[in-house]
Amino acid sequence: MNEATGPTRHAADVSGVGRVLVVIPTYNEADNVSDIVGRVRQAAPGVEVLVADDNSPDGTGVIADALARTDPRVHVLHREGKQGLGAAYLAGFTWARERGYDAVVEMDADGSHAPEDLPALLDAARDADVVIGSRWTSGARVVNWPLRRLALSRCGNLYARLALGMPVSDATGGYRVYRRSALDAMDLASVCSQGYSFQVELSRLAHRAGMRITEVPITFAERERGDSKMSPLIVAEALWRITTWAVQDRRQAIRRGLHGTSTGQVRWP
Numbered sequence: 031m032n033e034a035t036g037p038t039r040h041a042a043d044v045s046g047v048g049r050v051l052v053v054i055p056t057y058n059e060a061d062n063v064s065d066i067v068g069r070v071r072q073a074a075p076g077v078e079v080l081v082a083d084d085n086s087p088d089g090t091g092v093i094a095d096a097l098a099r100t101d102p103r104v105h106v107l108h109r110e111g112k113q114g115l116g117a118a119y120l121a122g123f124t125w126a127r128e129r130g131y132d133a134v135v136e137m138d139a140d141g142s143h144a145p146e147d148l149p150a151l152l153d154a155a156r157d158a159d160v161v162i163g164s165r166w167t168s169g170a171r172v173v174n175w176p177l178r179r180l181a182l183s184r185c186g187n188l189y190a191r192l193a194l195g196m197p198v199s200d201a202t203g204g205y206r207v208y209r210r211s212a213l214d215a216m217d218l219a220s221v222c223s224q225g226y227s228f229q230v231e232l233s234r235l236a237h238r239a240g241m242r243i244t245e246v247p248i249t250f251a252e253r254e255r256g257d258s259k260m261s262p263l264i265v266a267e268a269l270w271r272i273t274t275w276a277v278q279d280r281r282q283a284i285r286r287g288l289h290g291t292s293t294g295q296v297r298w299p
């Protein structure tokens with residue numbers, strides 16, 4: 031971990047949301063990591079960056095260390111091995127909270143989440159607890175994504191929205207801003223997702239906590255370099271977890287109705 035510099039010396043208030051840390055999880059992103067970090071620093075010079083690398087065999091962590099040596103606003107969190115996107119983000123959130131950042135951004139390393147959209151997301155965060163960079167809201171664009179990925183994302187989001195009753199168009203999206211207050215209010219210790227269902231799980235936690243969730247349209251582009259880590263196992267985990275949460279929510283609603291703690295009617299979530 032690069033501990034040479036702390037947020038207090040370098041962080042600046044960004045867009046009125048305070049000190050911002052962009053967490054970029056990486057696994058075998060050697061061809062992308064320099065480019066994405068450079069673009070973030072250029073698009074939003076006030077922010078700091080934490081690369082959360084799972085000991086990538088392709089040397090991503092070594093490249094990130096070199097970036098951190100030349101830029102005091104870049105940090106690296108070295109993790110022991112590949113433990114999934116959710117675990118990498120949770121470690122990044124803990125790192126940020128321990129160092130007093132006011133907002134944490136989630137961003138993929140492969141360029142799919144354009145750093146140039148970041149100022150708009152941070153701007154929206156002034157009046158929100160959570161901001162989701164959405165692929166499926168008016169004004170958004172998805173570029174070069176294969177049909178099967180488009181279909182998976184649309185169907186996954188439709189299922190998540192219907193099953194969990196969340197008014198969010200892109201609950202699986204991974205380009206987000208969490209205000210510090212939101213991270214503090216969510217029970218992160220309860221998070222069980224390892225893969226990409228992490229995004230749905232955090233959307234659900236935020237929604238259930240009554241947080242202000244704002245969606246901002248983004249331009250999402252398919253990666254040009256390196257390989258996707260998406261796998262059938264990750265899809266299966268998401269399907270399984272969403273279904274389990276939906277069942278839990280309905281059981282809870284029925285119990286509330288039976289015990290007369292609400293109006294006596296069963297309220298679906």
Ligand SMILES: Nc1nc2c(ncn2[C@@H]2O[C@H](COP(=O)(O)OP(=O)(O)O)[C@@H](O)[C@H]2O)c(=O)[nH]1
Pocket residue numbers: 054055056057058059082083084112113114115118137138139140142253257258259260
């Ligand atoms: N640290 C870490 N990062 C991961 C892991 N799995 C995926 N990532 C990163 O998560 C981001 C999204 O992954 P990607 O393969 O592009 O998924 P896709 O966009 O759904 O195809 C990228 O920055 C990956 O390097 C993991 O197990 N650990």
Ligand SMILES: [Mg+2]
Pocket residue numbers: 138140142253258
């Ligand atoms: Mg990707």
